[in-house]
Amino acid sequence: MLGRSGPHPNPVPEGEGITSPPGPLSVDGDDVVQGLVPCWAGRGEATGTNGRATAFLKQELAALGEKGLRRSLRPLDTAPGPWVTMDGKRVLLLCSNDYLDLASHPSVKAAAQAAIETWGCGAGSARLIAGSLEPHRTLEERLARFLGTEAALLFGSGYMANLGAISALAGPGDAIFSDQFNHASIVDGCRLSGARVHVYPHRDVEALEAMLGRAEAFRRRLIVTEGLFSMEGDLAPLHELACLAVRYEALFMVDDAHGIGTLGEEGRGALEHLGLETGVHILVGTLGKALGSGGAFVAGSLELVDFLVNRARPFIFSTALAPSLAAAATAALEIVQQELWRRHDLLSSASYLKKGLIELGFKVLGEGTAIVPVIIGDPARTMEMSRLLLEEGIFVQGLRPPTVPPGACRLRCSLMATHTREDLDMALDVFQRVGKGLGVIS
Numbered sequence: 357m358l359g360r361s362g363p364h365p366n367p368v369p370e371g372e373g374i375t376s377p378p379g380p381l382s383v384d385g386d387d388v389v390q391g392l393v394p395c396w397a398g399r400g401e402a403t404g405t406n407g408r409a410t411a412f413l414k415q416e417l418a419a420l421g422e423k424g425l426r427r428s429l430r431p432l433d434t435a436p437g438p439w440v441t442m443d444g445k446r447v448l449l450l451c452s453n454d455y456l457d458l459a460s461h462p463s464v465k466a467a468a469q470a471a472i473e474t475w476g477c478g479a480g481s482a483r484l485i486a487g488s489l490e491p492h493r494t495l496e497e498r499l500a501r502f503l504g505t506e507a508a509l510l511f512g513s514g515y516m517a518n519l520g521a522i523s524a525l526a527g528p529g530d531a532i533f534s535d536q537f538n539h540a541s542i543v544d545g546c547r548l549s550g551a552r553v554h555v556y557p558h559r560d561v562e563a564l565e566a567m568l569g570r571a572e573a574f575r576r577r578l579i580v581t582e583g584l585f586s587m588e589g590d591l592a593p594l595h596e597l598a599c600l601a602v603r604y605e606a607l608f609m610v611d612d613a614h615g616i617g618t619l620g621e622e623g624r625g626a627l628e629h630l631g632l633e634t635g636v637h638i639l640v641g642t643l644g645k646a647l648g649s650g651g652a653f654v655a656g657s658l659e660l661v662d663f664l665v666n667r668a669r670p671f672i673f674s675t676a677l678a679p680s681l682a683a684a685a686t687a688a689l690e691i692v693q694q695e696l697w698r699r700h701d702l703l704s705s706a707s708y709l710k711k712g713l714i715e716l717g718f719k720v721l722g723e724g725t726a727i728v729p730v731i732i733g734d735p736a737r738t739m740e741m742s743r744l745l746l747e748e749g750i751f752v753q754g755l756r757p758p759t760v761p762p763g764a765c766r767l768r769c770s771l772m773a774t775h776t777r778e779d780l781d782m783a784l785d786v787f788q789r790v791g792k793g794l795g796v797i798s
């Protein structure tokens with residue numbers, strides 16, 4: 357019998373349970389599997405990577421390679437931290453989003469381990485199906501209290517939160533106004549919604565207002581922006597956007613995946629940093645970056661959360677995030693609020709690195725945040741610089757289209773609270789040597 361390694365604890369009586377269509381296929385037949393003659397027998401070209409149906413895989417990968425845009429995974433041999441081991445070599449990690457170095461924090465790990473003991477490894481189902489577990493409810497309540505919203509709702513990831521929220525809140529007949537540099541998950545949420553999407557130039561409030569002025573005929577309007585832009589390291593003009601939302605009766609959504617935990621005196625992100633405590637209807641944050649765990653949330657009014665429970669398909673139709681991830685994020689949230697030195701050191705390291713790189717002659721973006729993108733330009737040179745940096749003991753990933761606009765390929769440095777001045781001086785030294793060697797700086 358296929359796939360059976362022991363007696364079924366609750367056997368299905370003869371003649372009941374799964375049935376199969378008449379013909380050669382049945383669910384319990386070794387005999388049938390043995391008797392199957394695949395339709396491709398003798399036609400090797402129809403299967404595998406040489407087959408006609410799959411030929412595009414090789415072709416498209418080759419085309420990506422020719423343009424210098426083919427990506428591949430790099431094995432990491434140790435847990436993320438300021439220093440990691442890659443290929444047996446110890447290197448400085450300068451591109452993690454574990455900004456506060458909480459993924460390996462003893463109390464965060466202990467919370468996850470205790471939750472596994474109590475709640476098991478997986479949630480077992482979507483929360484509407486088989487119940488809503490205590491670690492999820494606790495984290496939602498703590499997040500809402502921390503952010504000053506009425507409620508919060510967990511999603512499996514930030515990608516799912518954006519997809520779910522946007523496609524629930526806007527649909528055909530509605531208009532979405534989205535910053536040019538918004539994250540792919542926002543872009544995909546806009547596409548999935550079926551709404552008319554107006555992309556406004558990065559942070560250009562005037563252009564956005566002109567678009568809003570021409571959009572009165574739409575049923576609903578939704579303005580969506582990142583709080584702290586992940587690839588630019590700059591901030592959205594949140595006050596101005598909130599004002600436009602009021603003036604044009606639009607919903608206002610902020611994805612602050614990179615700001616939560618890293619910005620603001622208390623770590624409440626770009627909104628706190630810019631002093632905007634109200635005016636945002638939908639706030640998205642991830643648990644997988646500064647909170648060192650995994651998953652994401654949407655925070656807002658009780659009605660918004662109730663609406664998303666009923667309408668956000670990635671919430672309704674996907675297994676809830678593991679309870680241990682929720683428990684880890686709850687522990688991390690405590691640390692975000694208690695250990696202020698982490699945020700302080702993170703931001704002072706970022707400004708030290710940025711200043712040093714500018715002095716060396718690099719073109720650097722970002723404004724007082726933990727993200728320090730170094731613009732290199734074309735993809736080949738960017739990847740070559742990333743490779744040479746790694747050879748010299750620094751891992752910073754090169755970013756190419758479609759993650760960033762063509763011609764603006766970059767090395768996106770992101771800092772961790774536990775990077776030391778020594779680490780950064782070493783990084784500056786290596787950047788100088790490699791940058792000069794490649795002619796990026798003189």
Ligand SMILES: Cc1ncc(COP(=O)(O)O)c(C=O)c1O
Nearest residue numbers: 513514515539541586613642644
């Ligand atoms: C701005 C922004 N939103 C959403 C996401 C997706 O979050 P997650 O990694 O939890 O899916 C990211 C991930 O990099 C992001 O940068």
